[in-house]
Amino acid sequence: MAQREENIVLFPFMAQGHIIPFLALALHIEQSKNYTVTLVNTPLNIKKLRSSLPPNSTINLLEIPFSSSDYGLPPNTENTDALPYYQVIQLVEASVSLKPSFKKLIENLTEQLGNPPLCILADIFFGWTASVAKELNVFHAIFSGAGGFGLACYHSLWMNLPHRYVDSDLFYLPDFAEASSIHVSQLAVTIKEADGTDPWSIFHQKKNLPEWVKSDGILFNTVEEFDHVGLLYFRRKLGRPVWPIGPVLLSTKRQARAGKEDGISSELCLEWLNTKPLNSVLYVSFGSMNTISASQMMQLAMGLEASGKNFIWVVRPPIGFDLNSEFKANEWLPEGFEERIKGSKRGLLVHNWAPQVDILSHKSVSTFLSHCGWNSVLEALSQGVLIIGWPMAAEQFFNVKLLEEELGVCVELARGKSCEIRHEDIVEKIELVMNETKKGYEMRRRACEVMEMIKNAMKDEEGFKGSSVKAMDDFFSAALSMRKKTKKEQNIVA
Numbered sequence: 001m002a003q004r005e006e007n008i009v010l011f012p013f014m015a016q017g018h019i020i021p022f023l024a025l026a027l028h029i030e031q032s033k034n035y036t037v038t039l040v041n042t043p044l045n046i047k048k049l050r051s052s053l054p055p056n057s058t059i060n061l062l063e064i065p066f067s068s069s070d071y072g073l074p075p076n077t078e079n080t081d082a083l084p085y086y087q088v089i090q091l092v093e094a095s096v097s098l099k100p101s102f103k104k105l106i107e108n109l110t111e112q113l114g115n116p117p118l119c120i121l122a123d124i125f126f127g128w129t130a131s132v133a134k135e136l137n138v139f140h141a142i143f144s145g146a147g148g149f150g151l152a153c154y155h156s157l158w159m160n161l162p163h164r165y166v167d168s169d170l171f172y173l174p175d176f177a178e179a180s181s182i183h184v185s186q187l188a189v190t191i192k193e194a195d196g197t198d199p200w201s202i203f204h205q206k207k208n209l210p211e212w213v214k215s216d217g218i219l220f221n222t223v224e225e226f227d228h229v230g231l232l233y234f235r236r237k238l239g240r241p242v243w244p245i246g247p248v249l250l251s252t253k254r255q256a257r258a259g260k261e262d263g264i265s266s267e268l269c270l271e272w273l274n275t276k277p278l279n280s281v282l283y284v285s286f287g288s289m290n291t292i293s294a295s296q297m298m299q300l301a302m303g304l305e306a307s308g309k310n311f312i313w314v315v316r317p318p319i320g321f322d323l324n325s326e327f328k329a330n331e332w333l334p335e336g337f338e339e340r341i342k343g344s345k346r347g348l349l350v351h352n353w354a355p356q357v358d359i360l361s362h363k364s365v366s367t368f369l370s371h372c373g374w375n376s377v378l379e380a381l382s383q384g385v386l387i388i389g390w391p392m393a394a395e396q397f398f399n400v401k402l403l404e405e406e407l408g409v410c411v412e413l414a415r416g417k418s419c420e421i422r423h424e425d426i427v428e429k430i431e432l433v434m435n436e437t438k439k440g441y442e443m444r445r446r447a448c449e450v451m452e453m454i455k456n457a458m459k460d461e462e463g464f465k466g467s468s469v470k471a472m473d474d475f476f477s478a479a480l481s482m483r484k485k486t487k488k489e490q491n492i493v494a
Contacts, residue, residue, distance in 0.1 A: 006118035006483075007109065010143070011040045011102070013123040014091060015080040016288040017373055019045065021145030021221050023052060024248040025121070026059050032460075033476065035118065040105065042066040044078040062109075064101050068094070081288060081323075085393070089190075089199045096128060096207055103132045110136070119479040121219065124151070127211030134214055137486055139479040141243075142212055143219045146374045148230025148244065149402040150395035151220075153179055156233070157191050158204040164195065175237060178229045179398070180405075185415050186397035216482070217241035219475060221248055221374065224467045225453040226407055241478065243471040247378040247454060249357065263353030269312070270358060272348050276310050279366035282430060283359050283385075285314040286371040290392040294318040294332055296414075296421050301333045303426025304347065305340070309434060312348045312359060319417055327351050360385050367433050369413065372399040381409065384451035386433050386443050390414045408446040411439075 008029055012022035019041070026037045038060040039049060046061045053059055068077040071094035073087065080088050110116040119139040122129035124146065133140030144151055156173040157163075163171050163184055170181045184192060194201045212218070217240045220231065224244045231242045273281065284304070286292065292300065297318050304311050317325050318332055329338045329349075341347035356376070359365055360383045368380045369388040377399055380387055387410040389400035403410035413429045414421045433440050457468040465473070 007036045007038055007113060009038045009117045009120045011122045013125040014042060014045055014078050018123055018145055020375055024250045028248045030059055038062055040064055042078040064098055064105060092203055099128055106136055127208040130211050130214035139482045140215050141217045141219050142215050145221050146395050147222045148220050148227040150398040152176055152230040152233035153398035154395040159209055161194055176233050188393045213238055220244045221246035223454055223457045226450055243475040245468050245472045247382055264350045266355040266358045269355055273362045273364045276364040278363055280310050281365045282309050282311040282367050283365050284369040287373045290371050291316045291318055297332050299421050299423045301337050302423035307427045307430040309430060310346050314350045314354045372396045381450050382454050384447045386447055388413050388429055388433055392417055407450055409443055409450055
């Protein structure tokens with residue numbers, strides 16, 4: 001292959017849900033474009049990323065110095081998965097201090113290569129990188145691992161805090177009427193309690209979101225055809241180009257290494273799934289950062305057992321316990337549950353981590369009970385898998401809103417980590433989706449349509465380019481045209 005001339009710098013926030021789409025994008029660019037890709041992060045995340053790359057990858061990994069104990073965090077804390085949820089804001093605030101080091105890193109790269117990078121792709125939490133790029137004359141885009149609709153609601157809420165100004169539990173977003181009404185129960189605790197003077201408000205309203213207008217545009221890990229309403233919000237709001245280039249998904253083997261080490265092997269999982277009939281399995285997982293309360297866990301276990309369905313459930317200690325500690329089935333699950341499930345071969349309890357892409361792409365899996373983080377949503381939709389939504393945090397509540405109200409591929413089961421849930425309701429929702437009900441049939445039809453939209457968006461054939469492939473080409477054309485313009489101006493000055 002010819003020498004890779006241009007360098008693309010990617011810089012995700014230090015959280016698995018952010019790093020995973022960036023890694024997928026880095027691999028996607030490496031495979032589809034003749035560019036050098038440089039992934040920047042703090043030392044411990046780089047170490048983890050190193051073991052996630054395929055052996056023949058040419059992606060460069062660059063460390064940016066960071067000492068968590070300088071910011072009141074435990075030593076060697078460089079990723080949200082090492083923190084309880086309430087401390088995540090400290091890591092977010094500390095990340096702003098990376099600005100001088102990041103600027104120096106880009107200057108050093110420019111010196112080494114004799115050319116500045118073609119572009120910087122930075123995280124939605126790293127709005128401040130746009131002014132660094134402007135200063136150094138480098139094309140800059142925000143890359144969102146979240147979907148357009150979910151992020152539009154999230155952006156509008158943080159910038160306006162509209163729920164503070166109404167007496168009702170229902171309210172509207174002043175600059176995003178298309179979202180229709182929102183209920184206070186759809187707000188993550190950080191937003192619900194925000195008043196403009198709290199740390200999250202100050203970060204988003206002062207340090208992060210206003211900086212987005214200095215960027216040259218936003219890349220989204222989504223598909224124009226089913227997410228155009230949210231994308232339109234950003235085109236209108238920021239007056240910047242928006243490029244939907246998704247879904248960028250990691251192949252399973254790599255994701256296994258990007259995720260947790262313990263859990264279950266793909267081989268064991270597939271062996272179990274191979275014994276199950278077509279569309280008969282429910283997969284239950286709440287992502288890498290979430291867990292539910294002990295009482296919710298008890299009800300969920302009772303609901304799964306009473307439903308009579310086959311299931312794979314990724315379990316973690318409940319809220320209030322260390323997520324990485326040992327799972328105590330005898331305390332947190334109904335008496336004899338694990339033994340009965342094993343004995344009947346109806347369920348598979350997996351601790352901490354499961355090969356999610358492998359599971360969702362298996363023909364015996366019909367439905368995913370999910371927190372509806374966008375990575376998980378795309379993995380399910382790409383395979384035509386139906387979703388039962390239980391959003392927990394951030395923009396997940398609005399992802400469910402899109403999936404249920406607009407796309408018709410999801411039913412919501414519960415909201416948040418403190419809601420009351422009864423096992424009877426769980427059984428009812430599982431049966432509604434998985435049995436031969438009118439609703440279940442209609443959802444399956446819609447899921448197949450969305451799966452086709454995704455396939456078409458990613459198609460790159462002789463004479464046909466899908467919307468996501470075109471958007472990626474347009475993005476690089478915009479970066480290259482800025483490069484040419486800059487060179488021309490430099491020549492005139494010279």
